[in-house]
Amino acid sequence: MTEENKKSREENQAKHKVPSGIWIKCKSCREPLFAAELERNLMVCPKCDYHFPLGADKRIDLLTDEGSFQEYDADLAAVDVLSFTDKKPYLQRLAEAKKRTGVKDAVVSGLATLEGIPISVAAMDFGFIGGSMGSVVGEKVARTFKRGVAHRRPVVIAPTSGGARMQEGVVSLMQLGKTNAAAAELADAGLPYVVVISDPTTAGVMASYASVGDVIISEPNALMGFAGPRVIMETIRQELPRGFQRAEFQLEHGFVDIIAHRRDVRSIVVELLKVLTPEVILASLQDGEP
Numbered sequence: 001m002t003e004e005n006k007k008s009r010e011e012n013q014a015k016h017k018v019p020s021g022i023w024i025k026c027k028s029c030r031e032p033l034f035a036a037e038l039e040r041n042l043m044v045c046p047k048c049d050y051h052f053p054l055g056a057d058k059r060i061d062l063l064t065d066e067g068s069f070q071e072y073d074a075d076l077a078a079v080d081v082l083s084f085t086d087k088k089p090y091l092q093r094l095a096e097a098k099k100r101t102g103v104k105d106a107v108v109s110g111l112a113t114l115e116g117i118p119i120s121v122a123a124m125d126f127g128f129i130g131g132s133m134g135s136v137v138g139e140k141v142a143r144t145f146k147r148g149v150a151h152r153r154p155v156v157i158a159p160t161s162g163g164a165r166m167q168e169g170v171v172s173l174m175q176l177g178k179t180n181a182a183a184a185e186l187a188d189a190g191l192p193y194v195v196v197i198s199d200p201t202t203a204g205v206m207a208s209y210a211s212v213g214d215v216i217i218s219e220p221n222a223l224m225g226f227a228g229p230r231v232i233m234e235t236i237r238q239e240l241p242r243g244f245q246r247a248e249f250q251l252e253h254g255f256v257d258i259i260a261h262r263r264d265v266r267s268i269v270v271e272l273l274k275v276l277t278p279e280v281i282l283a284s285l286q287d288g289e290p
């Protein structure tokens with residue numbers, strides 16, 4: 001990341017920090033929450049445990065050692081290959097999302113350590129056009145796997161997404177194959193891949209790299225699936241079971257391996273990596289890496 005880029009990211013993060021002293025209403029239990037307390041609680045409602053969405057930077061903080069994250073590909077930015085306009089031109093949509101989130105696309109990626117274990121890591125930002133996957137997200141995710149292979153590191157990815165980015169048409173659909181092929185390269189190299197799902201993770205992202213982790217962890221009550229419940233209900237004309245596509249339903253049906261409260265996700269990932277990658281930990285101790 002260039003110095004200029006870093007500065008603007010930091011300024012933007014400061015601007016988007018929840019101001020202390022204000023109150024936020026919980027979307028689930030409707031209780032008023034003190035913003036500073038909510039932030040201290042990792043954006044989880046202390047009254048009802050509702051997990052508020054987390055920006056990519058905060059998610060990276062949660063999954064890495066302080067000061068260890070080295071961002072890659074921060075300057076990759078989408079182009080408007082189709083000159084696409086829906087309610088507004090795609091380029092305008094991109095510019096607004098950049099301004100709002102401080103990132104250039106819906107994923108932040110790089111190398112870091114987690115409790116000293118070297119990892120290749122990426123986290124998505126739902127605030128950037130619904131965390132949709134276009135050419136940039138696909139490329140950055142694919143490179144996250146490739147960096148894992150090149151540096152012999154396990155990969156940890158935290159997806160949250162509404163799916164493929166329709167403004168990039170078929171180019172966005174091609175990212176499904178690309179990211180999955182890169183995930184397969186990691187598997188062929190004998191390195192593990194841990195997914196940390198948060199609400200919501202759907203469609204093209206769920207149909208590709210979010211569903212192929214060796215271990216799939218989910219935050220409580222996260223919605224995940226390909227098509228949403230409403231679309232399925234309208235198609236099959238049947239009532240859906242209670243809690244359909246939520247994390248607890250998916251755990252019961254074998255798709256999710258672990259449901260973890262946000263405060264526990266980090267230690268669970270660490271324990272998994274210790275079991276799954278003893279050789280990576282040994283090598284890093286010998287080389288004095290990260």
Ligand SMILES: [Zn+2]
Pocket residue numbers: 026027028029030031045046047048049050
């Ligand atoms: Zn609440």
